[in-house]
Amino acid sequence: MSELVTGDAVVLGLRPARLPSRALALAIDLVVVWVVFVLVSIGLAIATVTLDEAASAAIAVATFLLVLVGGPIAVETLSHGRSLGKLACGLRVVRDDGGPIRFRHALVRGAMGVVEILMTLGVFACIASLVSARGRRLGDVFAGTLVVRERVPAGRGVAVPPPPPWLVGRFAGLDLSAVPAELWLAIRQYLTRMHQLDAEVGLSMAERLAGELAVCTGVPAPHGVPAAAYLAGVVNERQARDARRVFGTAQADSAGQGGVGAGSAAFGVVRAAAAVAPDAAVAPAASVGPGVSAVEEPGVRKPGTGFAPPA
Numbered sequence: 001m002s003e004l005v006t007g008d009a010v011v012l013g014l015r016p017a018r019l020p021s022r023a024l025a026l027a028i029d030l031v032v033v034w035v036v037f038v039l040v041s042i043g044l045a046i047a048t049v050t051l052d053e054a055a056s057a058a059i060a061v062a063t064f065l066l067v068l069v070g071g072p073i074a075v076e077t078l079s080h081g082r083s084l085g086k087l088a089c090g091l092r093v094v095r096d097d098g099g100p101i102r103f104r105h106a107l108v109r110g111a112m113g114v115v116e117i118l119m120t121l122g123v124f125a126c127i128a129s130l131v132s133a134r135g136r137r138l139g140d141v142f143a144g145t146l147v148v149r150e151r152v153p154a155g156r157g158v159a160v161p162p163p164p165p166w167l168v169g170r171f172a173g174l175d176l177s178a179v180p181a182e183l184w185l186a187i188r189q190y191l192t193r194m195h196q197l198d199a200e201v202g203l204s205m206a207e208r209l210a211g212e213l214a215v216c217t218g219v220p221a222p223h224g225v226p227a228a229a230y231l232a233g234v235v236n237e238r239q240a241r242d243a244r245r246v247f248g249t250a251q252a253d254s255a256g257q258g259g260v261g262a263g264s265a266a267f268g269v270v271r272a273a274a275a276v277a278p279d280a281a282v283a284p285a286a287s288v289g290p291g292v293s294a295v296e297e298p299g300v301r302k303p304g305t306g307f308a309p310p311a
Contacts, residue, residue: 016134017091017147019126026117026125028085029072037067068118073110077103080246081145092150093140097184099242105143112139144181160191160235167225167233176238179216184238187213187231194228206231 017025044059051059075083080100081093093101093109116125116138125137132141140146162168187209194202206227213234214221221230 015149016136017089017149018135019129021089021091021149022129022135022147023122023126025083025085025089025091026122028088029083030117032084033068033071036071037063040067069110069114072113073103073106076101076106076109086147090150091147093145093147096144096146096181098188099184099238100246101143101145105145108143109139109145112137112142160188160239161232163232163236164229167229168236170222171234171237174217174219174234174237176217176234176241178218179213183209183212183216184235187235191228191232191235203227 040063041060044063045056048056048059072083076093079087082091086092093105095101095105113125116122116128125139128137128141129135134146136146190202190205190209194206197205210221210227210230213231217234221227225233
């Protein structure tokens with residue numbers, strides 16, 4: 001099985017689709033698109049029989065662009081990477097960091113698909129997919145996307161652990177637009193595999209990723225918050241924003257609070273890391289909820305949370 005791996009040999013639970021499954025999905029999509037194109041062309045030919053040759057040619061070109069180029073772009077955008085062929089084959093187009101694609105990703109893939117697939121009968125796309133280690137064609141490379149297999153054996157998918165409850169909503173004001181996809185991917189990979197790492201290696205990796213993330217956002221990490229908890233909180237905020245864009249504010253707010261109670265348990269294992277590397281332990285931060293100031297008042301003792309830096 002081909003998997004996505006960081007430079008630190010941390011494996012992410014996404015499985016890139018290979019050429020056979022992608023070719024089958026593409027064949028299904030092409031059959032559907034060409035059937036629609038032929039039907040639309042016949043209907044327009046009947047409706048415009050009285051027009052001259054120049055007008056008929058212009059209508060034919062517009063039909064080609066709208067159906068064969070614009071159709072797949074619209075379908076991938078509205079379905080968030082699932083065309084009919086990909087849905088039948090259990091595939092999906094995602095960003096390099098594993099998030100859902102947007103219109104600009106689908107637009108670049110569709111524009112490159114005209115050259116790779118329609119004009120060269122798929123020869124360029126097949127060669128690029130065979131050469132690429134992750135089975136990507138040129139459209140995926142330029143768009144920063146990846147086609148992955150959604151149908152995986154039960155228990156193989158690994159979700160990003162939620163942050164501690166006191167960090168949910170704390171990073172709502174961060175500007176995440178400057179964070180590159182490669183850094184998001186590395187953070188997701190670390191969070192899904194942090195409990196499998198050596199204590200010192202995991203702590204060093206978390207601090208390095210937290211430092212890079214703070215540089216990209218322009219805001220330093222909160223004082224007293226462990227690096228892994230900071231990473232989990234920011235990733236949770238990004239997922240909430242993506243959910244709001246896709247499903248609407250009401251569902252996103254509900255989903256952002258769901259499963260928060262398991263946050264401390266998800267990071268509870270890291271107490272062993274503190275025993276392995278006691279000098280690296282960080283005092284737990286005060287319980288801070290959405291909209292509550294994180295500034296400690298004089299003479300007020302911070303409540304303990306039982307949170308320790310992860311391994």
